[in-house]
Amino acid sequence: MERLTINGKTIEVDVDPSTPLLWAIREQAGLTGTKYGCGIAQCGACTVHIDGRAVRSCVVPVAAAVGTQITTIEGLAAGGVLHKVQKAWVDNEVPQCGYCQTGMIMAVAALLEVTPTPTDADINATITNICRCGTFQQVREAIHAAAKA
């Protein structure tokens, strides 16, 4: 048993400590907004925050997340109010199939915490998430919109 704090709630997860955090989030905590894409830290679909930093949860062992504050897409909106990144996503109609989008949004929310008005070069360097639907231009526009919000 390991104890994890996810979206402010501490839960016990019955997994081997080496289990990827992604599976504890999805299968033990039941938070299925975080997606599995590649399993090798390449696509970003599994992005969550650990202590405010974006991480790819498919390659973070549960043991490394014990004692941290984990935030998933389900915990991003505070008090029922959309996070400014979520709102920009809606306003700019970013998602297509949606599969990659929770990871995109979590990566962008973490970027804006450290770089509130990112340049295109900042975005290119940081938001390396893969979208099979090719929403990259809408993602870029929504990032700039969120930065102005």
Ligand code: FES
């Ligand atoms: S599933 Fe984690 S980076 Fe692709």
Ligand code: FES
């Ligand atoms: S919106 Fe379909 S994979 Fe990105």
